[in-house]
Amino acid sequence: MAIALAFLPVVVLVATWIGFFNVGASTGHWKITEWFLHFAMRSAVRTYALAVEVPDRLPHDGVQPAAGHFARGCAICHGAPGEPRSPAALAMLPQPPDLAQAVGEWEDAELFRLVKHGVRFTGMPAWPTQARDDEVWAMVAFLRELPTMDAARYRDLAYGSGRPPPSRPVRFEDALAECSRCHGSDGLGRSPSTPVIAGQNEAYLLASLRAYAEARRPSGMMQLPTVAIDPAQMQALAKHFAALPPRNDSVSTADAKVSRRGEEIARRGLPLQKVPACLGCHGGPDRNPAYPRLEGQSAAYMTTQLRLFRNGQRGGTRFSHLMESAAKRLSDADIASVAAFFSSLRPPVATHGP
Ligand code: HEC
Ligand code: HEC
Ligand code: HEC
Structure with missing residues (x-):
């Protein structure tokens, strides 16, 4: 018995080597294999899920x-x-x-x-x-x-309302339709968690698209479309969205007190916490065109980005380290305030673009 057991691994190895086990998918698993695999999968998912922190909603x-x-x-x-x-x-x-x-x-x-x-x-x-x-x-x-x-x-x-674009868009119109599925053909975003890209600086848009495609800015949702389109279209898409009119709807309903504190941080920073004034980089006509404009950006989107920056998870263009250190010491309340402030502004329509 002991000798037979000792040889078992050798027998299994030889059986595998001569190709005894059918790896074809056509005939299905043995019942016992199927039961065992399913049992193992469900048990592992249940156990590993214990460590997952579930958000409140x-x-x-x-x-x-x-x-x-x-x-x-x-x-x-x-x-x-x-x-x-x-x-x-x-x-x-x-x-x-x-x-x-x-x-x-x-x-x-x-x-x-x-x-x-x-x-x-x-x-x-x-x-x-x-x-x-x-x-x-x-x-x-x-x-x-x-x-x-x-x-x-x-x-x-x-x-969206259009015809579904092909999954590998080559022509400009198809690539644009692919982006519009989430960003809308007006570039204002079809959900609060999608950024407004209409009227955003062209240089920033293009650098961001490249960052997604090369996974320097991690996002499953944006990596798929940037890899699917013909790379030759990236520049044209950035130019197209940069030229669209930015948001011009009624001003957000954020709490006025929260917004005022946001304005304070934006203009003066938080010297004690070594948080720089946001408008030092994000304001004024002479800002670096590779820095994004924030006026009218969605508050929900900015909140997510600021948390990602703070955690060192955002990535981005070759300037993203500047923003990472600016966000390092922001509290959740600071983030809510600046996001409320910037989302309530409306960009001056005549000066959009760098
Ligand atoms: C290449 C094919 C493939 C793709 C693409 C895929 N899945 Fe799956 N998915 C499977 C297979 C096969 C299973 C069954 C796994 C099993 O039974 O152990 C599965 C299982 C699941 C399950 C568990 C359901 C159950 O009861 O077994 C969920 C949830 C799920 N997938 C969600 C997704 C989501 C969301 C995406 C896209 C982000 C996705 N899948 C992409 C093949 C795929
Ligand atoms: C499946 C939905 C979806 C599609 C399709 C999509 N986007 Fe996005 N896009 C998003 C989301 C969500 C984000 C925010 C991702 C993040 O958190 O970094 C985003 C972010 C961006 C950003 C970064 C903006 C900023 O302010 O930093 C740009 C630029 C962009 N998208 C352009 C495009 C273009 C161009 C296309 C078409 C090639 C496209 N997107 C297709 C959902 C989508
Ligand atoms: C030293 C310059 C600098 C300062 C100061 C700065 N930022 Fe930024 N910020 C940047 C740069 C550069 C980016 C673009 C990062 C990238 O994607 O590569 C950015 C990106 C952002 C984004 C993401 C925008 C988008 O469309 O994804 C938000 C939100 C933001 N900054 C908010 C703030 C706030 C709030 C402050 C003040 C607390 C601030 N920034 C201070 C340089 C700065």
Whole structure:
């Protein structure tokens, strides 16, 4: 018995070497293998999810860009409302489940774990960047809406009103349609978590697009479109959005006291905390055109960016280290104030562009 056991590893190795184990996907797993793999997957997700810190509420602000990302990064395997899974996906082993049905079985922390880290040996990929969690939570918020989402709402969230552009846009019009799915054709952003890019400095837009494509600015949602488009279109897209009129709607309803404190920080900084005056770099007509303008930018978007800068997770252009040290000592309350202040401003229409 002992001798037989001692030889077991050798027997398994030889069986493997002569190709005894069928790795084909066509015949499915043995029942016991299937049971074991599923059991192992569910147990591991449950256990690792214990370490996940769940936010107080899911970021429903981010459902639109998450739907836009889902259309490119997930629907190819899982299908979507009004888009059944393709026969190619159905022939995978294991099959990617229809998520409208599957998500009900998982807690928020478990969905987060699945979407951020993927599942080994199944084809379920990890999120394109491991550097930040807010985008993954936006995806969890989207997944929670899936079971009650009809095809028309999904189509609107994921593609907007236009015709869905090809997934590898080559022509300028198609690349523009790809961006408009999330940014809107007016460049004002289709959700509060999407930045206003209309009227933003062209040099900053172009440098940011390159930073996303090269993963120097981590974002799963922006990496997919910047890698998909023809690189020759980047300059034209930056020029196009920079020339659109910036936001000009009614001024935000932020609390006046909060906004005033934001203005104070913007003009004078916080000398005791060594926070520099924001307008030193972000104000005035002679600012470096590679620095972004903040007037009229969405407060929710700026809040996320400032937290990412503070945590050293934002990345960006070759100037991003300047901003990282400016944000290092901002408290959550400081961040809320400056975001409220800048979002309530309206840029002077005549001087947009560098
Ligand atoms: C290349 C195909 C593929 C892509 C792309 C893909 N998945 Fe999956 N996904 C799978 C497979 C296969 C499974 C089943 C894993 C298993 O059963 O162990 C799965 C499982 C899941 C699960 C767990 C559901 C369950 O009950 O098993 C979730 C949630 C999920 N995927 C979400 C996503 C999201 C969100 C995206 C896009 C960011 C995505 N997937 C992209 C193939 C894919
Ligand atoms: C799936 C939705 C989606 C698509 C498609 C998309 N974007 Fe974005 N975009 C976002 C989100 C979300 C952010 C914020 C990302 C972050 O936190 O860094 C963003 C950020 C940006 C920024 C940075 C702006 C700033 O103020 O720093 C630029 C520039 C940009 N997008 C341009 C584009 C262009 C050009 C395209 C088309 C090639 C495009 N986007 C396609 C969702 C999208
Ligand atoms: C020393 C110059 C400098 C100072 C001071 C500065 N910033 Fe910045 N800021 C930058 C640069 C450069 C970027 C662009 C970083 C990148 O993407 O490479 C930036 C980016 C930002 C962004 C992201 C904008 C976007 O569209 O993504 C926000 C928000 C921001 N700054 C807010 C502030 C606030 C608030 C302060 C004051 C507390 C401040 N900045 C002070 C240089 C500065």
